[in-house]
Amino acid sequence: xxxxxNKLIRKRARKEKFFRSPAFRPLRKRVLVVCEGGKTEPNYFxxxxxxxxxxxxxxxxxxxxxxxxxxxxxxxxxxxxxxxxYEFIFFVFDRDSHTGYKAAIQSMKNMNSSNKxxxxxxxxxxxxxxxxxxxxxxxxxxSSSGNRSxxxxxxxxxxxxSGFGNYKKEGKEFANLLENRRQDAKxxxxxxxxxxxxxxxxxxxxxxxxxxxxxxxxxxTLEQLAKN
Numbered sequence: 751x752x753x754x755x756n757k758l759i760r761k762r763a764r765k766e767k768f769f770r771s772p773a774f775r776p777l778r779k780r781v782l783v784v785c786e787g788g789k790t791e792p793n794y795f796x797x798x799x800x801x802x803x804x805x806x807x808x809x810x811x812x813x814x815x816x817x818x819x820x821x822x823x824x825x826x827x828x829x830x831x832x833x834x835x836y837e838f839i840f841f842v843f844d845r846d847s848h849t850g851y852k853a854a855i856q857s858m859k860n861m862n863s864s865n866k867x868x869x870x871x872x873x874x875x876x877x878x879x880x881x882x883x884x885x886x887x888x889x890x891x892x893s894s895s896g897n898r899s900x901x902x903x904x905x906x907x908x909x910x911x912s913g914f915g916n917y918k919k920e921g922k923e924f925a926n927l928l929e930n931r932r933q934d935a936k937x938x939x940x941x942x943x944x945x946x947x948x949x950x951x952x953x954x955x956x957x958x959x960x961x962x963x964x965x966x967x968x969x970x971t972l973e974q975l976a977k978n
Contacts, residue, residue, distance in 0.1 A: 784829065784841050788813045789919065810829075822841050839861075845874035858870050875900035879961050
């Protein structure tokens with residue numbers, strides 16, 4: 751099912767197609783992606799936008815926002831004060847064990863604007879769920895066990911996948927290994943998301959579901975921008 755952001759992109763693209771002169775191509779919309787991680791998430795998205803033919807002028811990837819979700823939203827607000835010329839703003843952070851997780855989502859929702867789209871791209875329990883979706887539609891929830899965090903257990907599963915035996919969070923080479931499986935990842939991620947959404951309890955939101963990542967929404971948005 752198309753996201754609200756993707757619908758907005760297509761609507762604006764149709765308007766530009768109607769009004770533009772045939773001799774000129776309209777400027778693409780500017781996108782801001784603010785990440786929790788200093789390396790893992792930024793490295794992945796920088797590889798992706800380069801592979802899609804998007805430029806850093808069109809899509810700005812910001813890491814080093816701090817490990818707390820609230821820090822990610824705060825960093826995004828600070829960037830927008832200095833450079834407000836972004837139409838689509840994505841905040842990428844993990845559920846993990848962060849106590850301020852829900853507060854960060856609410857803070858983002860309070861950022862109302864008539865000409866901007868704000869989206870929380872959450873992963874529960876962590877971003878590596880998105881990497882795992884490239885190989886399988888993983889449906890079993892992840893939790894902590896002993897002295898291992900829920901994210902440690904996700905990474906343990908990921909290391910069983912081809913090419914990821916020596917996976918390290920800051921590694922740049924792993925994004926390249928995933929590229930040929932991107933369509934599978936989107937299919938698996940949305941399949942798991944839809945299944946868990948249909949069986950969730952009344953008090954659960956999409957950001958509470960485990961294991962669920964919304965990275966497919968951001969990836970689909972970037973793919974749509976690259977086509978325009």
